[in-house]
Amino acid sequence: MLRLRPDVAEPSAAARAKALTLLGRRLGASKVLTDADACERYSSDESEAAPRVPDAVVLAENENDILTALAVAREAEVPLTPRAGGTGRTGGAVPVAGGIVLVVTGMNEIKEIDRRERIAVVQPGVILTDLHAAVEKEGLFYPPDPNSLVGCCLAGNVAENAGGPRAFKYGVTREYVLGLEAMLMGGQRIRAGKRTAKGVTGYDVTATLVGSEGTLGVFGDITLRLIPKPESVMTLMVLFDDVHQSGRCVGEMIAAGLVPRCIELLDSATLQAMRDAGNAINPAAGAMLLIDVDGDERTCEKQAERVAGVCDDVGALEVLVAQDAAQRDRLWAARREMSVAVRRLAKHKLAEDVVVPRRRVPELLDRVYRCAEEQGVRSLTYGHAGDGNLHCNFLWNDDDELPRVDAAIEQLFRDVIDLGGTLTGEHGVGVLKAPYLPLEQSAELIALQRDIKRVFDPQGLLNPGKIFPTSGHGPC
């Protein structure tokens, strides 16, 4: 099922030729790439989704370029797939029926940071880490921090409603999008939302667009809410016997009213991968929590003390408090690079991003281990334990292992739903999870979303094959 391509009609040769002619005429060669290499380069993201190589790649420099590309797609009737940093995990930016890939990374200007109003206005292609640096220089803070922050862009974050470790305390991207401009398939340029701290003028079109995975419109300028930068941060690394003990610890912290900035979990197999990559980690440890607390200096210290106290109470193996910024950075660098380290373990890797109610995390892990063992598939799990948002990774080398991987994934999804969870926490549905949507949502609910899709994109040309199941996805 992983490799099945959604059943989206490919444009005819005539339609493609027309699109290429129109693009060349209206945008010129400098903004339109058609060579095989470039088309190949822009056809995949950081997922296993199988592309249909596009016919052309448009490098947009401004909103008019976006409108032009949309007009060409509409007139020639070819699909168009928006793309930002290309770090997506579910194939959102992967074209499944060729056509045009519209890249916004050239629009990467931070247009405004207003300290008094605490807002920033950015172009869609601004890289997240650049925004962090710029606002922190002003004493402000933009909390969302997906671990891909050096490569992902704000448009991709908004389109996926991205989270990250800090979401536990601060919430995900949607909490920080005040407004945005969007170019629609019909050629309209709309401005949704506001620049004020508050406001309920008309329907919340912004909410519709955030998390729409490039299927409703293409984002231009994005207006973001900022908060004051917390004065200080402290990091604790805590080792446990197993995931049950770490799960108890998370429960106790929350019951004690503690709100760390983040609580990241690494399971036993993940720790082993880190050991293999050269990190010295106590061999007795079967789980790790990486915990950040923040606030002004006094609150921060007091919180760290209380967190450490809870960890001791549940019998943690080791509690290490990072002594300085350098030590902190080392701990976090190891966490951030983990998905790369894991990738080295096998030829193929699929990270499934799921959510269960926080207290069910250990139970889900037990089920995953059992199922992976039964199927003979290698798995490891890490994630945002405070939110119950886990990334279950499955690894394989040979294509003939695929049916077993598929079976393990499907079982994972069934377990997640059985435990009251949901199939995607922060990576979106994209291509890869579309076939599973009906496991979780009723036919009426999916129909309602299709109606929304249709009123924005009646021809179905904007990022087709995403979110909604198609027959080509196979039965489920």
Added chain:
Amino acid sequence: MSALHRALAQIVGERGVVSGHAARTTYESDGITLLAAVPSAVVLPETTEEVSAVLSWAHANEVNVVPRGAGTGLSGGATAIEGGIVLSTARMTRVLNIDAETRTARVQTGVVNIHVSREAASYGLMFAPDPSSQTACTIGGNIAENSGGPHTLKYGVTTNHVLALRAVLPDGEIVDLGHDTGATNGYDLVGLFVGSEGTFGVATEATLRLVPRAEATRTLLGVFDRVRDASESVSAIIAAGIVPAALEMIDRLVIEAVEAAFGIGLPEDAAAVLLIELDGVEAGLDEDAEQIEALCMAHGAREVRRAKNESERSLLWKARKRAFGAMGRISSTYYTHDCVIPRSRLPEILDVIEDISARQNVKIANVFHAGDGNLHPLILFDDDNPEETERALAAGDEVLEACLAVGGALSGEHGIGAEKREWMSRVFTEADLDAMKRVRHAFNPTGRLNPNKVLPSPSPCFDWPKKPRGGG
């Protein structure tokens, strides 16, 4: 007995239908009594299934339906301006479940806002959005309006606290939106539904996020001889990077009314007071309070008082939360406006409002959420005086104009409803409005659920009555 009555009674029973004229008149308006229309019947279902049956029936019979909570709305949202029936949630008031570990509550949407926090109190939790009307307004109304309140400055408005919804679409279809964990799968339909002012569907159940009650609070009252000094202090506090739980301004006219009504002991000779609350863990709160005191004093405060205990604190909050109600003491009628401005423009906008008040010769009182720039100018007038009423309405328009001119928005928390529809084309382009229309169409293709609200009508078909009846 009418056919309408019989049809509805078949679904919800005799007890669930109101059809006598006098009884129906109770439902003719919300808090904006200037706009009134008596519905042809009022139906009070008890369950999601009954709501669904009512909507299916109305859909099949092409009857307009207007959802209604407590009717405290301030934009005419619950008023049946195009005729039809009112669907009231007054019998759907149960708190179904509180889960202390996941910090969530599942409720029926007719439950009164404060009841949720009361039920959650024994777990040390609360529902953060706290509109001043919270002892009356319903969660369904809060969801429909995306309501705020004094403490939403720190905690966020309703949309930040709704995780999942059960809603009945206009044709009777029941859908579950969102997920109790807060994760979204596919489009963010909860985010879209919140703030849809009863035009997308009827919310029947909701999963709400609860937050821990703060370990400690500090409540301050800054007293100012000049409004300008008070608003400069607001800007200074925000600029200092402090995020108070609440930061409210109350001006002299409101103080006068509150004192006449409750005799709380606010300084009647002050031009304005700031009610400032800090909350969080005990450590560090006193330092923040001192910093705020210093900032207020540096910006010309006469004094800054601190509530010494819980009873002093609740007295101050009583002054704020019951301020609208107290206005009756000093004016026969008043009109409550609601608009937002970029908060750094606060000092200048208050000057402009004062000018408007002088020019139109009507009194304008101010009591509002200063921390997020959400103004509530209350325009006082005598509704027996048609000429003064005209001036009051004109002053309201000028205030809105002034807010828009500094980059503000039409509504901070009361919504557009029937009241501000025609203003929408001032702030949005045709394309923007068209996008909104399309979204509504996906939910409500016939437009018969709460018709003619939020978006400007192609041709205005509801005229404001020349002589208003009663105040907002």
